Amino acid sequence: MFKILRDLLRYNIEFTIGFILTLAIFLFALAHFWAPMPDSAIYLLPPDMPPSAEYWFGTTSRGQDVLWQMSSAIWNTMLFGLTVTILSRLLAVAVGMISGYLGGRWDQVLMTINDTMIALPNIPILLLVYFVMRDSMSWPVLAATAALLGWNYDARLIRSVTLSLRNREFTRHAVFAGMSMRQILVRQHLPYVMPVIFFTAMNNLIWAIGLEVTLSVLGFSDINRPTIGGMIYWANQHQAIIAGIWWWIAFPIAAIVLLFLGLFLLAISVNEYIDPRSRLSRMGA
Amino acid sequence: MDGFAKYLVRRLFQCFLVIFLGVSLAFLITTLSPIDPVEQTMSLMTSFGATDPRSVDLMREALAELYGLKGNFIEQYLSFWGRVLRGDFGPSLSAFPTPVMSLIMGALPWTIGLLMMALVISWTLGNLLGALAGYFRSNTLLKISGAAIMALNPVPAYIIGLVLLLMLGYIWPILPISGGAQMNLQPGFTFDYLRSLVLHGTLPALTLVLGGIGGWFLSMRSLVSNIVTDDHVVYAELGGVNSGKIFSQYVARNALLPQLTGLALSLGSVFGGAVITEFLFNYPGVGRLLIQGIYRGDYSLVLGVTTISIIAVAVAVFIIDLIYPLIDPRVRLG
Numbered sequence: 001m002f003k004i005l006r007d008l009l010r011y012n013i014e015f016t017i018g019f020i021l022t023l024a025i026f027l028f029a030l031a032h033f034w035a036p037m038p039d040s041a042i043y044l045l046p047p048d049m050p051p052s053a054e055y056w057f058g059t060t061s062r063g064q065d066v067l068w069q070m071s072s073a074i075w076n077t078m079l080f081g082l083t084v085t086i087l088s089r090l091l092a093v094a095v096g097m098i099s100g101y102l103g104g105r106w107d108q109v110l111m112t113i114n115d116t117m118i119a120l121p122n123i124p125i126l127l128l129v130y131f132v133m134r135d136s137m138s139w140p141v142l143a144a145t146a147a148l149l150g151w152n153y154d155a156r157l158i159r160s161v162t163l164s165l166r167n168r169e170f171t172r173h174a175v176f177a178g179m180s181m182r183q184i185l186v187r188q189h190l191p192y193v194m195p196v197i198f199f200t201a202m203n204n205l206i207w208a209i210g211l212e213v214t215l216s217v218l219g220f221s222d223i224n225r226p227t228i229g230g231m232i233y234w235a236n237q238h239q240a241i242i243a244g245i246w247w248w249i250a251f252p253i254a255a256i257v258l259l260f261l262g263l264f265l266l267a268i269s270v271n272e273y274i275d276p277r278s279r280l281s282r283m284g285a
Numbered sequence: 286m287d288g289f290a291k292y293l294v295r296r297l298f299q300c301f302l303v304i305f306l307g308v309s310l311a312f313l314i315t316t317l318s319p320i321d322p323v324e325q326t327m328s329l330m331t332s333f334g335a336t337d338p339r340s341v342d343l344m345r346e347a348l349a350e351l352y353g354l355k356g357n358f359i360e361q362y363l364s365f366w367g368r369v370l371r372g373d374f375g376p377s378l379s380a381f382p383t384p385v386m387s388l389i390m391g392a393l394p395w396t397i398g399l400l401m402m403a404l405v406i407s408w409t410l411g412n413l414l415g416a417l418a419g420y421f422r423s424n425t426l427l428k429i430s431g432a433a434i435m436a437l438n439p440v441p442a443y444i445i446g447l448v449l450l451l452m453l454g455y456i457w458p459i460l461p462i463s464g465g466a467q468m469n470l471q472p473g474f475t476f477d478y479l480r481s482l483v484l485h486g487t488l489p490a491l492t493l494v495l496g497g498i499g500g501w502f503l504s505m506r507s508l509v510s511n512i513v514t515d516d517h518v519v520y521a522e523l524g525g526v527n528s529g530k531i532f533s534q535y536v537a538r539n540a541l542l543p544q545l546t547g548l549a550l551s552l553g554s555v556f557g558g559a560v561i562t563e564f565l566f567n568y569p570g571v572g573r574l575l576i577q578g579i580y581r582g583d584y585s586l587v588l589g590v591t592t593i594s595i596i597a598v599a600v601a602v603f604i605i606d607l608i609y610p611l612i613d614p615r616v617r618l619g
Contacts (some may be wrong), residue, residue, distance in 0.1 A: 009482070112302065118550050119303045121598045123557030124591045126577060128311060131579050131587045133319035134325070153550070210441035214561050217443050218576060232447070241455065249451075253444060260439040268435070268503075 008273060009210050015273075018265025025074060025259050032071035039064075039072035039226050058247035060231075061238040066251055073226040074255060077212050080143055080227070084208035087147035088154075093197060096155040097185050100162025111159065114255050117152040125149065125284055126211070128218045139222055146211055154200035161196055202267035206260060213256060228256045247280040292616050293607075300603040301421045307595035312365045316358065317590060318320050322584040326378065329582045351375050352584060369596075374589035379581035385589040389571060393597070395465055396570035397487060400559050403493035404548070410494070411501025412544055416537045418502070418511025431502065438499025442558035446492035446565045453488060461485050463567040489566045496558055497551075504547060508540040542613050549605040 008015040037044055043063035051058040057066035099110040129145050130137055165171060165188075174184045215221050216229030219237075223230055235241075235248040315322065326348055331341065349355055352375070353364045368374060374385035415432070418427040437445065454462035466472070467481040512518060519533050522528075526535075560572030567573065571590050578586035610616040 112299070113306075115299060116303045116306050119299075119553055119599055119602050120307050121553040121556045121594055123554075123560050124587070124594045125310065127560075127575060127579060127585060128314050128591045129318075131313050131584075132322070206439045214441050214443050217565065218561070220579070241451065249447075253448065256444060257440055261436055264435070264439040264461070 004273070008269065012269050013274070014265045014275075015269035016270060017030065018262045018267075021258055021262030021267060024106055025255070025262060027102070029071055029074040029078060029170075032068065032075050035071060037065070037067045040068060040224060048245055057123045057251045060234065060248050061243070061245060062234060066231075066247055069226050069231060070228075070252060070255055071254040073231050074259065075230045076139075076225060077209055077256075078138055078259075080212045081205045081209040083140070083143040084146045084150060084189070084211075085205045085226065087144065088151040088204055088208075089197055089201055091147065092151040092158055092200065093190075093193065095151070096158025097162045097189060097193065099155070100159040101181065101185060101189070102164060103163070107159070107163075111156070114152045117149070119148075122149045122211075123214075126215065127220065130215070138222065139225065142212075142215065142221055143208075146208055150204060150207060151209075154196075154204065155230065157200060158193055158196055161193050162189055164275055165192055199267065199271050199274055202263060202270060206263050206267065209256075209259070209263075228252050288616065289610055292610060296603060296606040300599050300606075301600040303602070304596050306368070307599065308369055308592055309362075311588065311592050312362055316361060322352055323354060325582060326584060374592075375585045377578075377583055377586045379583040379586065380580065385585045386576060388586065389426075389589055390474065392569055392571045392574045393593075395568060396559060396563065396572060398595075399489055399493070399563070399568065399570060400555065402486065403490045403497065403559075404555060406490070407494040407497035408501055408544075408548055411498040412505045412541065413464060414498075415502040415505025416509045416532070416540060419506040419540075420513060420532050420536060422510065431506070434499045434502045437495055438503065440496070442492055442496040443561045443565060445496050446489070446562050449488055449492055449495075449525075450565065460488050462488060465569040485568075489562045489565055489568050490590050492560055492562045492565075493555070497555060500551070501544065501547075505544060508543060509536055511535050512539055538612075542609075545605065545609055545612060549602045549609075552601050552605070556594060556598050 009019060032039065041064070045055070045059045045063045045065055047059060047061045047063045049055050049059040055065055055067070057070065059065055060069065090229055095114065099107045099114075126142075126145060126149065130142070133141065162185075170188060171184065174188050179187070212221070212227060213229040213232075216223070216227045217232045217236075218229075218232045220231065221227065223233060231252045232249060235245070235252075238245075238248075240246070240248040323345055327341065327345060353361060353368060355361070356364070373417070376382045377385045377388055380388060411434075414427070414430065416422070418431045421427060450462050453460045461467075461481075461484055464485055465482070466478060466485050470478045470481055472478060489541050513536060518531060521531050521535050560575060562568070563570040563572035564576045571594060575587060575590040575594075577583075578590060
């Protein structure tokens with residue numbers, strides 16, 4: 001594992017940049033545990049201060065330090081993204097592997113449901129869920145809803161991998177050796193599916209974070225919990241752009257773009273590592 | 286024709302299934318939620334001042350009737366389907382007494398126009414650039430544009446739109462940032478109106494194009510770079526077929542098939558991006574309608590827009606499925 005990481009860092013420039021960016025942002029987000037003030041406190045500092053030696057990224061119109069707000073916000077946004085990713089991976093793996101392994105009628109039924117879910121527009125459904133939940137909408141509920149909507153594309157991918165494993169020799173051996181379906185799937189097939197899970201997890205994380213930003217920018221989440229989208233929401237509420245308080249909006253946008261860039265570079269370089277064909281073409285074959 | 290008919294029936298079945306499950310889901314979300322829409326609307330209405338308790342009761346009755354929340358679960362479900370099929374979601378509360386349906390019908394052409402423009406541009410451009418980048422792998426210009434497109438790819442539509450709005454709306458104000466057309470112009474086929482239509486649509490469409498192009502570019506490039514090493518392409522190259530023909534007929538055409546499937550699959554999420562973009566640029570489509578409905582607590586409007594957008598996306602996917610056999614003869618011949 002560490003050897004792979006070392007080789008990727010040494011030979012793959014995209015991975016190196018992505019790794020450093022993501023790590024830097026993660027450390028920055030981690031710093032919020034040592035923040036000098038609670039992230040929910042408002043009107044603690046003089047409002048609308050431009051970036052200075054005392055307030056590096058300035059303060060908001062609500063009297064918060066932009067730097068520390070951002071630190072908490074990135075942490076919360078990443079936490080949301082990871083929760084969605086883990087939940088939706090569980091679903092995708094379960095449905096994909098069972099569908100691929102069983103084949104036949106089960107496969108047809110599961111994949112029909114899967115394709116139906118893909119065709120449903122996510123945002124209107126999420127907005128409807130928010131609308132009917134309103135104030136009882138907390139971030140875990142939102143994460144669970146997002147996870148329920150975000151697994152189907154990857155389930156199809158995982159299914160296609162399992163489908164090809166089903167007819168391999170070792171699967172037949174395992175069946176004859178008396179292994180149960182669960183044992184075969186977990187012990188025999190899961191290792192082969194792992195790379196796909198990992199790669200789709202990266203993409204799913206990016207998707208989930210984008211979703212969180214989108215929804216909280218509109219104020220459709222717990223607006224008192226700092227998130228990147230939530231910061232932009234409050235900045236819009238206070239008309240920061242018109243008032244000239246650019247630092248309130250520019251820094252969160254820069255942070256989110258850097259985070260996306262880092263994760264995206266990681267995702268494509270990991271994909272390249274997993275798919276040997278693109279590695280060959282890098283070598284000039 | 287047999288294979289085509291079979292294909293068509295299968296796709297039609299899928300389309301109906303999507304609509305059935307989607308509409309049922311919308312119903313389930315609204316009925317199973319712990320919050321009663323009637324009480325919610327009541328608290329919204331009575332918050333303006335003291336109301337006579339008797340009229341509150343009457344209003345509660347009327348709202349339950351209006352929202353189709355009378356009777357048991359099955360009755361409500363059936364009556365919901367009845368309303369969907371009749372296209373009758375009742376009057377909108379925030380724009381009383383305009384029916385929700387006429388609000389949606391007024392907004393739908395805007396969304397369809399915007400989405401079609403953005404999709405056609407981003408799909409064509411993304412695939413073309415992706416195919417070129419996959420075919421001419423050593424071209425520096427394509428590599429640079431590829432890196433730029435890829436960097437934009439993961440950024441959500443709202444952020445791209447906000448940055449565009451700040452750059453082209455405030456810092457260097459050359460484009461209108463709000464609305465679908467100039468307010469004081471009479472809609473019609475006049476030059477002025479069409480010009481303002483295009484100008485107002487540019488920023489929202491650009492947002493969607495920039496947000497969508499990366500996905501097409503990436504998948505097309507990897508598809509093409511795989512096909513390039515296929516036997517039939519290598520054989521054609523050795524046989525001296527000119528490279529333009531190899532590119533368009535041997536490589537790009539084959540790679541386009543999965544991309545068309547991808548287009549159908551992505552419509553749902555593209556629509557989601559359009560919702561946000563419309564709201565950001567105050568574009569008079571269904572997305573803005575939906576978000577305004579949520580802000581104003583307009584239950585019928587939100588439910589109506591969600592249901593109609595599920596149906597509209599399903600129908601659009603079906604239309605793309607109809608194009609597929611034109612490109613892939615295997616489907617046509619069965």
